[in-house]
Amino acid sequence: MRYAMAIDTNKCVGCADCVVACQTENNVPVGYARDWIAEIVAGTYPNVELEIRSERCNHCDNPPCVRACPTGASHVVEGGIVKVTPEECIGCGACIQSCPYDARFSHPDGYVDKCTFCDHRVKKGQDPACVAVCPTKCMYFGDLDDPSSDVSEAMKNRKYKALAPEAGTDPHIFYLM
Amino acid sequence: MTEELLTSGRMNPNIDPYLNIWHWHIPVYLFLGGLAAGILFFAAYYTITGKEKQMPTTVKWATFIVPAALIIGLIALFLDLKHQMYFWRLYTTVRLESPMSWGAWTLMLITPLSIIWVATYMKEVVPGWQWKWKFLDTAETWIIKNKKGLAWALIVLAVILGIYTGILLSAFNARPLWNVSILGPLFLVSGLSTGAAVIIWMTKNHHERKIMSRIDILLIIIELFLVTHMIMGFLAGSEVKIATAQLFLGGQFTVSFWVFFVILGLVFPLVLETLELRGFKIPVAVPAILILFGGLVFRFIIVEAGQFTRYLY
Numbered sequence: 001m002r003y004a005m006a007i008d009t010n011k012c013v014g015c016a017d018c019v020v021a022c023q024t025e026n027n028v029p030v031g032y033a034r035d036w037i038a039e040i041v042a043g044t045y046p047n048v049e050l051e052i053r054s055e056r057c058n059h060c061d062n063p064p065c066v067r068a069c070p071t072g073a074s075h076v077v078e079g080g081i082v083k084v085t086p087e088e089c090i091g092c093g094a095c096i097q098s099c100p101y102d103a104r105f106s107h108p109d110g111y112v113d114k115c116t117f118c119d120h121r122v123k124k125g126q127d128p129a130c131v132a133v134c135p136t137k138c139m140y141f142g143d144l145d146d147p148s149s150d151v152s153e154a155m156k157n158r159k160y161k162a163l164a165p166e167a168g169t170d171p172h173i174f175y176l177m
Numbered sequence: 178m179t180e181e182l183l184t185s186g187r188m189n190p191n192i193d194p195y196l197n198i199w200h201w202h203i204p205v206y207l208f209l210g211g212l213a214a215g216i217l218f219f220a221a222y223y224t225i226t227g228k229e230k231q232m233p234t235t236v237k238w239a240t241f242i243v244p245a246a247l248i249i250g251l252i253a254l255f256l257d258l259k260h261q262m263y264f265w266r267l268y269t270t271v272r273l274e275s276p277m278s279w280g281a282w283t284l285m286l287i288t289p290l291s292i293i294w295v296a297t298y299m300k301e302v303v304p305g306w307q308w309k310w311k312f313l314d315t316a317e318t319w320i321i322k323n324k325k326g327l328a329w330a331l332i333v334l335a336v337i338l339g340i341y342t343g344i345l346l347s348a349f350n351a352r353p354l355w356n357v358s359i360l361g362p363l364f365l366v367s368g369l370s371t372g373a374a375v376i377i378w379m380t381k382n383h384h385e386r387k388i389m390s391r392i393d394i395l396l397i398i399i400e401l402f403l404v405t406h407m408i409m410g411f412l413a414g415s416e417v418k419i420a421t422a423q424l425f426l427g428g429q430f431t432v433s434f435w436v437f438f439v440i441l442g443l444v445f446p447l448v449l450e451t452l453e454l455r456g457f458k459i460p461v462a463v464p465a466i467l468i469l470f471g472g473l474v475f476r477f478i479i480v481e482a483g484q485f486t487r488y489l490y
Contacts, residue, residue: 036187042179064350070277071266088266091259093198094277100351100488102196105189110260164490166415167350 011138014052018130025129057103057115058171065095086111202257204476209250214339215372221332234380339365378465442471
């Protein structure tokens with residue numbers, strides 16, 4: 001089993017509903033965010049192109065944060081989800097430095113916090129909060145090993161990319177183009 | 178032109194608008210750790226080679242700085258933690274892939290060993306010093322008899338500590354400035370050089386000062402070579418590495434790097450120490466202070482600038 005997410009950049013309008021849903025679902029402290037919207041403008045007027053992406057932890061197959069962690073608080077759970085155990089985290093910041101996506105932050109309580117792919121929802125067979133609320137239905141979640149899952153279906157016959165694959169992290173958030 | 182905007186207003190403290198999760202604690206610790214490693218390396222080396230008599234400051238006096246430096250460094254590291262009450266979690270596991278785990282365990286070994294090292298010289302340094310309990314006398318006699326064994330342990334740990342201060346940073350793939358393998362040797366050489374500077378500053382023995390000055394000159398030349406090599410490596414690298422080099426070649430760290438580190442912290446003391454060996458009268462504190470200052474500035478620049486560099490996507 002390998003959980004992954006595919007996000008259709010052609011459908012995303014950048015409304016940030018996923019950001020708010022995550023903050024509500026996961027009780028993210030005010031002023032912090034586990035996911036965010038990036039708008040990339042490329043080219044020079046009048047030849048300009050816009051890409052909108054909902055970004056978060058890439059739940060990498062080769063997660064540098066897990067390698068950097070001196071206590072084992074950062075770890076990989078079933079399905080390739082990268083998580084942090086607050087009671088083992090000393091707040092040294094090594095994982096934050098190691099993440100090419102800057103997807104982690106220091107929770108006001110001291111430990112390091114990040115996207116969990118809403119594994120508490122996934123366990124119950126639900127989609128992560130961000131996927132569930134998306135008004136344009138541009139996000140797909142599921143098991144990459146299962147060819148009939150939402151994410152596998154979405155990636156069929158589409159061109160897609162991952163972010164900073166040259167970092168060698170083998171990220172598992174895919175952007176459909 | 179490509180412009181990237183985070184429109185959802187991600188403003189995670191210490192992450193945005195640019196990463197600054199590590200502050201003064203880390204460079205101060207890296208400096209003190211390197212300094213301690215440097216002093217211990219020379220103390221252990223001249224003990225192993227049986228030159229304690231010729232090098233009294235190196236083997237004896239200077240080592241009194243080591244436990245203090247390590248303890249202040251450990252306090253800085255502790256203050257840097259954001260979940261401090263869980264710091265003991267470092268010592269419930271050994272994580273071979275994590276440089277920070279290596280560092281935590283090395284410090285756990287080298288700090289008490291350096292205190293033991295210093296304790297064996299208490300009677301020579303403090304006249305009339307007596308241990309309160311009898312068993313400490315017995316322990317002292319046993320340790321002095323096995324001094325070379327202790328020196329071997331310390332020399333290995335000192336090299337690990339010195340290199341680790343660089344590898345701690347170079348292991349972070351996500352920060353292109355740090356992610357160069359030359360950083361380990363560079364931090365080790367810089368640490369040895371600051372250690373030598375302290376010895377040169379403290380010693381009253383002319384012969385000892387001459388030996389340590391020669392060693393320090395060699396170390397500074399190696400350091401200059403490694404720094405040049407590092408910048409050349411960046412310029413020959415990928416886009417993010419070239420952008421990293423620009424931080425020091427016209428970017429915001431240009432002045433601090435070249436003026437305060439390379440010129441004041443390396444070239445100046447190199448010239449002064451060479452002139453001193455040639456017989457010119459130069460106050461010994463001047464090159465020593467410049468080297469220590471340069472070493473500290475260097476670590477501040479690398480930690481700060483490294484957090485500015487990142488992957489572009």
